[in-house]
Amino acid sequence: MRKADGKQIPQRVVSRLAMYYRVLSQLEKGGVERISSRELGEMMGITPSQLRQDLSYFGEFGQQGYGYKVSYLHLEISRILGLEKQHSMILIGVGNLGRAIASYTNFRNRGFELVGAFDVREELIGKKVDDIDIQPTTELRAFLRQNKVDIGILTVPASQAQQVADILIEEGIKGIWNFAPLKLNVPESVIVEHVHISDSLYSLSFRLHEHFN
Amino acid sequence: MRKADGKQIPQRVVSRLAMYYRVLSQLEKGGVERISSRELGEMMGITPSQLRQDLSYFGEFGQQGYGYKVSYLHLEISRILGLEKQHSMILIGVGNLGRAIASYTNFRNRGFELVGAFDVREELIGKKVDDIDIQPTTELRAFLRQNKVDIGILTVPASQAQQVADILIEEGIKGIWNFAPLKLNVPESVIVEHVHISDSLYSLSFRLHEHFN
DNA sequence: TAGATTGTTAATCGATTAACAATC
């Protein structure tokens, strides 16, 4: 019996789902056909219980005595994550980080398409990133009004991030993928995913000292 | 009475500590002198209880009826995180992402110094990243033997990451800051911090659909 | 069939929040 769908899915579960997806991609590429929760859990350092518990939020994907069919589970998780849908994205801030993200081809393969790129720096205007023309940020609002954009990738300096986010929000963006190291102020209807690059280095620093001093 | 120090600090607490550090930096720059756990918590969307609970792992930093002195708490947290120490880092993989990280000047300001950079691509050898000469990856092992390196920044493709990590480990690296989307196999003595860029986009995708469908 | 392994319920563990005495 599947769970009634009113349930709120914990963020921890969603993060692990993304990890399962990644590992299953590798297994499938490697030609593995079936796998048990025990084996799969072992590869990722989690318990079989947790894996089965996580999946049970969404349905039944395995078979007693057999385990999971890799390709089927992979497909189902991609559906759960919404990766079979098409997403349009724009990039605001075409520095090294912006370029790195825009040119990560796996995203395009998974239905995330870059449709616009913006920067305030004069010298970048008219150049391209990942085949997309870089426009001045002053054009951002007009662009959003004329094009359907699902996700804004924020790779501007922290000092400009909120200001840009406000434009995105006013023009009805659905999600913001934020790389600036600050908490954005957004209404509840906008989904923000924050990549904590610098926080992560601080964590590493802490654990180095915890360990060696 | 401070806690006896045998305690293992939960990873969640360390992550929040990094966030407190970041917010306190901003407050200090903004000239704020004192702040209560209620106010600080509100800025970050956590409860005052949690903030005080987190700090109590490390000591007493406030004063009843007053709150916390911003500059003092900021300094103490930087000490806890080990940010007043000097760290030497090398970069392996000088693509856009590697460049972005190497040139993020705040790291240098906080005691993280880039001392070497490596790439397999012929055309990059001899060029520079953030004032450091790019060397062929074949020189990596020799470099590690001749220089004290604390942290290796892994920004190579996933397919090469484990192979490079193995060299770092064999030559006694202390920590690895891993940007490749795969779980590295490392001995317990090596600290790995993983930045889950693609997982984060998948999370965003999930939450967009949870919300809008 | 017998063995393996699922999905799910119950038990345990850990993390967050509430409450409050201590005290600036």
Add this chain to the structure above:
DNA sequence: TAGATTGTTAATCGATTAACAATC
């Protein structure tokens, strides 16, 4: 002093793990 706010203990909440009947 009186009011505010800490540090910490206790209560609550949520997440992880264990156990096991169902079943392939």
